[in-house]
Amino acid sequence: MHCMLRAIFLVLAAIATATALSDAIACTTAAACPTVPCHTVSGCTGGVCLYTQLAAKTLCPSQSCSNKKPCDDDANDYCNAKGECVDAVKGAGTVCATGGSCFENAKCDGICGTCPAATPSMAGTSCTGSCNGGLCDAPDTCDGAGRCKDNYKPKGTLCQAGGGYSNTPSYYCTGTTGTCDTSSVVLAAGKTTPVYEESGASMVSAAYVAIGVVGTVVVAAVMVQQQRAPKKASFVDDGYLPLVM
Numbered sequence: 001m002h003c004m005l006r007a008i009f010l011v012l013a014a015i016a017t018a019t020a021l022s023d024a025i026a027c028t029t030a031a032a033c034p035t036v037p038c039h040t041v042s043g044c045t046g047g048v049c050l051y052t053q054l055a056a057k058t059l060c061p062s063q064s065c066s067n068k069k070p071c072d073d074d075a076n077d078y079c080n081a082k083g084e085c086v087d088a089v090k091g092a093g094t095v096c097a098t099g100g101s102c103f104e105n106a107k108c109d110g111i112c113g114t115c116p117a118a119t120p121s122m123a124g125t126s127c128t129g130s131c132n133g134g135l136c137d138a139p140d141t142c143d144g145a146g147r148c149k150d151n152y153k154p155k156g157t158l159c160q161a162g163g164g165y166s167n168t169p170s171y172y173c174t175g176t177t178g179t180c181d182t183s184s185v186v187l188a189a190g191k192t193t194p195v196y197e198e199s200g201a202s203m204v205s206a207a208y209v210a211i212g213v214v215g216t217v218v219v220a221a222v223m224v225q226q227q228r229a230p231k232k233a234s235f236v237d238d239g240y241l242p243l244v245m
Contacts (some may be wrong), residue, residue, distance in 0.1 A: 058079045134177070
């Protein structure tokens with residue numbers, strides 16, 4: 001639409017220029033004659049302005065109908081064979097606006113001076129969402145409509161392993177947030193028993209095992225101590241000397 005209006009404007013400008021040049025423009029000096037694109041003032045003769053048309057391809061910077069737009073190439077506007085200043089535009093594919101997250105760079109079409117609207121990136125294009133760096137975060141992707149979608153690891157993905165000497169419970173991703181949720185019960189993948197029940201059972205079992213081990217060690221220590229204790233004399237009241245056992 002813009003380019004059509006530009007073409008109409010050029011036609012009207014050419015008609016106006018031809019009319020202006022054919023009509024007598026009163027002047028007292030050449031300096032008083034108005035500027036006409038692609039023409040030079042020849043002088044003021046007989047009280048009228050005289051003009052000379054410039055050769056085709058002569059540059060007429062910023063004298064066309066479209067100027068200072070992102071895809072305009074104002075410095076290279078040029079005259080055609082009819083004495084009209086033609087609008088020069090940047091080549092097709094020239095970046096005229098930088099795209100944002102999930103939007104491609106806008107590029108000139110090589111026809112108009114205006115910059116086309118940016119188009120959304122394809123669905124699945126990598127982007128940076130609002131939630132990042134969590135143990136349950138997954139790579140974020142564009143949704144195809146210009147929005148960046150936060151992605152998370154599947155529910156049940158282990159994000160904090162338990163066990164060890166303190167027998168801490170394991171925690172798993174919820175599938176709805178990037179953080180490793182240690183404040184609620186989450187089922188592990190393929191399991192039906194809540195993590196805290198498994199952890200509680202294992203902790204109780206571990207406690208019993210520990211008590212049993214300690215008891216065994218104590219009993220063994222006592223037996224060893226008894227074996228190492230000095231042997232005492234045993235007296236028999238039979239009139240003989242004491243018998244050492």
